[in-house]
Amino acid sequence: MRALTYVEIDLKQCTLTYGTAPCAAALGVTGASKCYNSPKTCQDTENFDAGTLTVRFAKPTDYLPDDIECIPNIASVSVRPQIIHPGESMGERESVTVSFDDHLHSDAGIDKYLTDRPFDIYNTGTFWSKLKARWPFIQGRELRLIRGVEGDAFEDMEVRHYVIESTTGPDANGSFTITAKDILKLLDGKKAKAPLASEGRLAAAITASDTELTLEPAGIGDLKYPAAGVASINEEVVRFTRSGDTVTLTERGINGATVLSGATSVNLKITPHDEGETFQLAIEYDGEDAADILDDLISNYTDVDAATYIDLPAWKLETETYIGRLFSAIIAKPTDVRDLVNELINSVGLVMYSDIINKRIVLLALRQFSALSEINDDVMIKGSLKIKEQQEKRVSQAWLYYGMRDPLEDLEERKNYKSILATAFSDSVAALEERPESIREVFSRWITVFNRPAADAANDMIVRRYGNAPRLFTFQLPLDIVPILASSAQLSSRSLQDAHGFTESPELVTDHDFNDASAWAINDPASGSISVEGGKLIFQGATGGVGVRATGSMMPLIQGEEYILSVYISEFSEESGNIFIAYSSPVAGPQVLLTGGAELKGLNKIDFTAGQGFDAVFVRRGPTGQPAVTMTMDSLSIKQKNYDASIPVQIISVDKGEARYSVQAEEMTFVQEAVTDRVIIIDQDAFNINIREIHDSIYNTPESGDNVIVTIESHVTVGSTTFINPALDLGDWPDGVVITLNVKGRIQGAGGKGGNASISPSPGMPGGTAIYTRAPITVDNATGEIFGGGGGGGAGWFEYGGTVGGPLLYLGAGGGGAGTAAGAAGINGNSAPQARAGNANSGGNGGGDSGVKRIGGDGGDPGQPGNAAATGFNYGSAAGGAAGNAVDGESYVTYTNEGDIRGPRVN
Amino acid sequence: MIEISNNLYLNSSVVDAGNPIIGYQSVLSATTISADYESTTRPTLNLANESTAFFWESTSAAEQFIYFTNAAGAQIDYIGIARHNFGSGGVQYQLQYENPADTWNDVFSLRLPADDASIIHHFDALGFTSFRLRLIPSAQFPRIAHIKLGKLLALQRGIYVGHSPVTLNREPEVINNVSEKGQFLGSVQVREFLSTSVSTDKITPDWYRTYITPFRLHARTGAFFWAWKPIKYPLEVGYGWIPGGKFNVTNESPQGGGFVQFSFNMKAIA
DSSP states (O other), rough: BBBEEEEEEEEEEEESOSSTTOOOOOBBBTTOOOOOSTTTTSOGGGGOOOOEEEEEEOOOOOOTTTOOOOOOOOEEEEEOOEEEETTTTTEEEEEEEEEEOOOOOOOOOTTTTGGGGGOOOOTOOOOOHHHHHOOOOOOEEEEEEEEEEETTGGGSSSSEEEEEEEEOOTTTTEEEEEEEEGGGGGTTTTTTTEEEOOEEESSSSOOOOOOEEEESSTHHHHHOOSSSSEEEEEEEHHHHHHHHEEEEEEEEOSSSEEEEEETTEEEETTOOBOOOOOOEEEEEEEEEEHHHHHOOOOOOOOOOOOOHHHHHHHHHHHHHHHTEEEEEEESSSEEEHHHHHHHHHHTTEEEEEEEETTTTTEEEESSOOOOOEEEEETSTTTTOOOEEHHHHOOOOOOEEEEESTTSSSTTOOOOEEEEEEEOOOOOOOHHHOOOOOOOOOOOOOOSSSTTTTHHHHHHHHHHHHHSSOOEEEEEEEETTOOOOOOOOEEOTTTOOOOSSOSSOOOSSSSEOOTOOGEEEEEEOGEEEEEEEETTEEEEEEEEEEEEEEEEEEEEOOOTOOOOEOOOOOOEEETOOOOOEEEEEOOTTEEEEEESGGGGEEEEEEEEOOOOOTTEEEEEEOOSSBBOOEEEEEEEEEEEGGOOOOOOEEEOOOOOOSEEEEEEEEEOOOOOOOOOOOOEEEEEOOOOSEHHHHHHHHHHHHOOTTOOEEEEOTOOOOOESSTTSSEEEOOOOTTOEEEEEEEEEEEEEEEOOOOOOOOSOOOOOOOOOEEEEEEEEEEEESOOEEEOOOOOOOOOEEESSSSSSTTTTTHHHHHHHOOSOOOOOOOOOOOSOOOOOOOOOOOOOOOOOOOSSSSSSSOOTTTTOOOOOOOOOOTEEEOOOOOOOSSEOOOGEEEEEEEOOSSEEEEE | EESSSSSSEEOOOHHHHOOEEEEOOOOOOSSEEEEEEOSSSSOGGTTTSOOOOOOOOEEEOOOOOEEEEEOOOOOEEEEEEEEOOHHHHHEEEEEEEESSSTOOSSSSBBBBBSSSSOOOEEEEEESSSSSEEEEEESSSOOEEEEEEEEEOOEESSSTTTTOOOTTTTTEEEEEEEEEEOOOOEEEEEEEEEEEEEEEEEEEEEHHIIIIIIHHHHHTTTOEEEEEETTTTTTEEEEEEOOGGEEEEEESSEEEEEEEEOEOOOOOOOO
């Protein structure tokens, strides 16, 4: 086998002919000699018609095929492979450095006007010096590294695609060097920012209460801004709509903390702005799939050819299958796209890398991949295995900051987050070893305050993968053992031993021999067939019955011992087909260990604890009614678990050289929990939440059968800023979605305002609703509180000994009802004491005193109506407000525990 | 003229000597060669430069000619052809000269080499101003990397003990793969060149100065045809160059009036 190495670069070359229309260049007019069809030498730049000139180079060798056009001037090719950082970042970029020798050259294939040059082309100058003079800027152009062996058709050789990053030379030694990187290099900070810096400015100053502004320079609105969106002005983030250069601010200070002062809220970020301040367009992602966000960032804010490199349906299949959550953020100022992508990878648990051969950016969820191969001393190149401890990667606790307050603040400003979630690595061995703490902090703009499940998942991913420092393995493989980047494998070697000194499990139990058909009993052949041939078990099940089954006897397993079943399935014909593998026992019956369909292709390893008397294994098709299936099993074995020193690894770097692969693999103990229930955790005080809206901001569209579990954490209150709206609105849901509400804190409607004191006293306002639902829901309120708002107290008056309305008229306001937020007191009259606002636990007292009794009615306690004002001779009285409903939609609710519920429950 | 093999044709004077021969001198340049056909990426001017990486290639399988102009009427006694497809492509060739005008005479009859190795074709010196190479392809388009047309240099002495014939002295770079358990995992060859070193002595000083000094000047950067023992091993013809242009010459006699010896290393293609 004789290796061949080629490199191609694509130069931008004009397709026109000098002086031929539309090219208006003319000798003696636009130049003294003809151009070289390059941008640099073009004499009619307006008509430059861009095409591509591909120049191919080769590593010189005696056996270069004559039929592959090339310039054999490559001195060396050095590849530094990309290294993926699963769940952390895009990793390290792949870099190829090609050194070329400079040399004489005839310009054939380069210069269209060879015969017009009035000098000896071959002996004038050198190849790279001339090329560099004609194409001084080739950064960003494609470079391809092509490798094959003698006899390969050129189109069958492996092609690796890069983007030229820099060049050096040609130097005094006649050496010219090109360095190129993989496509993800285009996400770097200098090359890509999102959003881009905006050009529009405020044409005039605006006040804190203005809702309209005008942009300058004139016309910039239609040119650079969408019809609606989010933007920032100095330190304030606003939401807007736009027509021409006129911008209407529909929401101001959305990055500001709202401080409640009585019934009035104050936003500290809403400030006046000066003429000339930049109206900086922001990017808003509101409950979007991570794949969609990454696609948007890369497609719209980098030079990556997204149509070629991004397979969005494949990305979304991955994220919808294995992530199932949505993410939100406002990017309010220009930020490196690389940083944004890395943050998302870190927050979501993704793997992203360049598929350099297929020109794809690959996006995977960080998950348990099936081991596709076993790598051992039979195939590893002698002396190549190196093992490195990576204690610097160990994580004893993961702290995730989420719920970003202000997108204009620095990402790593701790006070800029509403929540922090700390997750510790729990391991008895680590505790015994008294390992020192190693805390990893993650700051996530992408996880909203209500998306704690995502924060949980992110932390969990970190501590599972890095709780024990993963070892890094580097080794080499021959070219016919192809390692696949990001895939997993099972690694064993004499260097990897368990506590007993074993490198792999001794044959304690069995290693089923597919070369010996007599070792297998074939049952129920009418429903299909099983044959043992060529070292493989070939299984063909007909449509329908349970039927076909192969049974192999084995040494009895030891009851209670842990074992590992290893099965390698190379073929599986039907996606919907099904088999199962079980161990049978004459005492306890079969124990199913592995069941499934096409997803079982590859190596499957299952841990199990042996039951009583297990002495046979059988492979059988699935339940009745399965479609026809053909399955080929290459190997099946059992090993005692404690004797297995092989290591599950994820391949994080692959470098294909001329004769070998150089591989880096990281130990992988990570096991991801499947996303099943859709969990929503409210662990921050909040007002007027809509569960469906929260759900949709963190999960994909719900479907019948989905389980949605909402938890209001203890010490958390969900309230309402107004009695008009409920504190918690369940929202609209498709039929069949199962919703459970666990209330550990409090859900409380707003308190009603007290009536205003006047000669015509006003009644108290009603309290607000706590829970509103028109969808079936199960409520567990064992330790929680569901309180309707208290009604406001009614206002009243008392006339002391005279005509009503005379000088001795005493006015008293109603007290505010209990609630969150509490009801304000009514406007007080002329009689002390002043009416009081309610609070979360009780209504406020009414105001005014007739000398005999309080005039204004007290606000209602939680779930209670407000009291009417005092009544009697010479008293004027208004009614108290109605109690707020604890539940509106009672017939939709099933209680597992009712707990403390105060207020009416209505429909 | 004596035909010894498909790669080497010698006239009687050189046969008598039997010493190594070098074809370095050439009257050709980019402006003195033309062809009936040429491809865009492999034009005729590639024939004149000494690079074997860049070909001339015809675009026709019909009988055709490559024309050479020897304007000064210099004496020419050989044609050298490097990296061609005459053997694998079944291309017959024949050199002709023009005398008188419009009358073409054969320098030698049509030849068909057995392989694509370099060719030195030596003949009695001719001083005509126009030559042409007649090509009769069978199916493939003819392809040639380089042609020299000039005066052959035969060394004054032969070389014998210790010399490695360049066409036999291949330098492969091979990576052998063996597994940790000692299994053979296959080998991959990543490169291969031909190389040798040439050393000769008992050269008279005047001869050296007359014939080797110009060759040495050329070989600093140029390439040449080489046959180390043309009578006995006529197939062993190479087209090579001296790495770095390093050429060693030393005086062999104490008084400086006797003989000199010279040596050089050489890399080549067959």
